[in-house]
Every structure is written in C-alpha cells, then in structure tokens.
Amino acid sequence: MISVVILGAGNVATHLFKAFSKTGQVSVIQWYNRSIDAIKPYKNEVEIIDNLSQLIEADLYILAVSDDTIKSLSSQLPFENRLVVHTSGAAGVYDIDKKHKRGVFYPLQTFSKTASINFADVPICIEALESTDYQLLKKIAKLIGSPTKKVNTDQRKVLHLAAVFVNNFTNQLYRVAHEITESEGAEFDLLKPLILETAKKVQDHSPYMAQTGPAKRNDKKTLKKHLKLLKDQHHTDIYNLLTSSIQRTHGRKKL
C-alpha cells in the first residue's frame, strides 16, 4: 500500500482524493487544508487536519495548492528528506523547498467541481529529481488509470501555455460563436456537433491536415461576406487575426 497525504482542497485535490480512494492500493492517510471547512465533507473517509504539526509520515505528499503557495507551504512542512510534489503546470520543481525529495505530478486536464472525471483521460506529466521517486509517481498514476509522460520543467511550462490555447481560448471562440448566433436568434446548439467533430478530428489528424474553410482556401468572397456580417469590432479583430494566422500556416497571402 502506498501512503499519501494531500494538501489543498481545490478541484485537483478533490479529484485525486477520489481517484486514489478507488484504487485499493493507494491510501490517503491524511488530508490537510488551511481551512478545515472545505474538506469536512470527507471527515468520515480520511483524517482531516488544518495544522501542519499534525502531519504524519507518508510515502508521498501532494501539494495541490496555488502556484504562489508552493514555496512557503513546502518550507513549512515539519520534516525533511521525504517525497513532496506539486501539481502545477507553471511552477518549477525547484519551487519546492530543497530540504525535500522533490517532484511534479501535473494532471493535464480541466477539472470542474461537479463533473466526475475518468483519469484515463488525464495524462500525468511527471518530473522527479531521483529515479526511484519517478518510478513511484509513475506507479501511482498507473494505479488511477492515467497515461504518464516524463516531462521536464520547460516542457511542462509550454504544455501549460498550450493548454490555455486549446482550452480557455477555444472555449472563448465558442463564446463568440454563441454571441454571434444569438444576435440573429439562431441556435448555438446547432453548432455543438461541429464543435465535437472538430475536437475529434485532431485526435487522429494533425491540426495542419485537419484545416478547411475560407481562410485556408483564400476564398475572398466568403471572407468579405463574413466581415460584413460581423457587427462587433472585437469579433472582427478575432476574425482577422485568426484568418491571417491560418493563411500564414498554409502559405496564403494576408487578407
């Protein structure tokens, strides 16, 4: 049995707790949070604490806390030479205090409070300073069903940045589409199958090969028609920039 202590009470902490509990081979022996209220619902399943001095020995301590907290929290831990990891995409492995054995256990996925998550769809990016620690982290990821990848800090940081493009920015394009359709009383819902198909297509094809549409074809008539339809300058700016981005990628001239 691998013993784990979770620190933090956000979505990542909660989903990891639930996933570990299901394995039967990873035991969460304590759950710490600065404010105990957030983890009180779990008090019958795990020992909950809000005082670092109560921490007991474990194989692994997971800091599922905000980037800004990693440094100070890790230095306040009342022990040394044990394996401590954070779950951040943007923080360095050396943000963890050097008195510990250090590592990163970064789940590359979007977590929400309510929706349940299948960890088979959550690649875990692992970094560790020592090989035995790496093996332990890999084993734990496998036990919750996640694919794993050895990723150094520079690579993890660009993955975190790229995740903003494919998640936050993509979602904002959905939002703009929502605004555009609503403005004419058309149904955004009609776009949902296309949204899904677009995401499915790049599971098997590169985004380069998957591209279609008027920008790639340099279909000037349609591009003009679209620009005429756009009533919000902000939408027009996005249309122009992403059209020129596509044409840059596919070797067309700018608008």
Added chain:
Amino acid sequence: MISVVILGAGNVATHLFKAFSKTGQVSVIQWYNRSIDAIKPYKNEVEIIDNLSQLIEADLYILAVSDDTIKSLSSQLPFENRLVVHTSGAAGVYDIDKKHKRGVFYPLQTFSKTASINFADVPICIEALESTDYQLLKKIAKLIGSPTKKVNTDQRKVLHLAAVFVNNFTNQLYRVAHEITESEGAEFDLLKPLILETAKKVQDHSPYMAQTGPAKRNDKKTLKKHLKLLKDQHHTDIYNLLTSSIQRTHGRKKL
C-alpha cells in the same frame, strides 16, 4: 419512395449520396457532375450524367456545388416548378433561379473525403418558400437520421460564420498549440484529451459557464509568465487578443 437527383461531386454530395442510399426510402435516381470522372466510381449504383439535358423528373434536385455556381447552374436546369435546393451556408435561397420551387438543405458539419459520417451528428438547417417543400425536406433529413431546424437565410449566414469560429479558428488554435509544444520538444499528443474534454464540456454547459483559467481569474502572474514564454510575435498577438476577449466577457480589466 422519394426520388432525388444530386448535382455536384464534392464531399457534401458524396456523403449525402451514401446516406440516401442506405435509407431504402430515398432513391437517388441520377447524379450529375460537369466532369463525369469524379462520380465514375459510383456508376454501378446510380445513373451518372454530365449533360443537363439528360436530367429526368424527380421530387428533389440538390445542388451540392460551390456558392458561385448555384445561380448559373439553377438557371440552366431544363425544367421549371420543381423543388431545387442548395446545400450552402452562405448563399441565399433566392440565389436559386426563380423558375423553380426553392429551398435550402444546409448540413452544419465538417465533411472530409475519407472519414465516414454519422448523420445523427449533422443538424440540417432547412429553408423553403412553401410549406409542403419544407415538410419534404424535413422528412428526407429525418430518414438519414439528422436533427433538423427551420432556419432563415440571415440565421443560416450567421451559423455559417459562427461555424468558422468553432471549427476553422479553433483548429488553428490547436495548430498554434502544436507549434508551441514542438518548439520545446513537448508532445502535442498530451493535449488531445484536454481538447476533447473542452468540446464535451460545452455540450452541457454554456461557454460562459465553462470558462476557467488565468485570463478569467485575472491571474497577472501567470499571464506574464505565459507572455514571457511566447517566442513568436504572432502567437503573442493571439494570446493578447483572446485574453482580452475573455476578460471582456467576464468583466475583468484589460491586460
């Protein structure tokens, strides 16, 4: 049995032909294309023609051709007062010559040459000038398993425009993510589950509710870190514009 003639040989024409053939209740009795070579592979399944004078009587003629061709092709059809529809998102219903009964049968989805498509995932936007024609088009869509929606020309045009945002522009964000990850030797593949989850999330939540991330939180530290990582001015421009778009939607100040 509903008799249909398809005109054109692109992806929409081909996928519709295959879908109709499976129904047993819609019979494609002729397939016309200006160049016969493109439809020769189907010569054992349907009468193929390249001369408009050979066209025979049918319940429905589907012009699955480029927007620019609709007007002239529809005027060249050697008959009148029969139901003629086009499949375009951007062309008006009146682009079809007025000697015909006119309509639109616009499948709102991305079609590729190779991948098979399930028409249950293809909403058909229907427009017709006469109610009986609308009913026939609706019936045909149901027979291939598609959901349908009555959509007027203005609504269809904004749906076509919005489709560019959720399909072409989203795919370009995937491409940028590909460029960013590759530049550090990180694997784009690690982002694929996140890409799919992002698309799945808005099937049940509005894009507004689904949004997360540093732009929405106005997490200035992370925004700065990301901007520092971006080496290509073009990527920086996209980052800045979409960050400010998110902050505009969610009531945050601009960067």
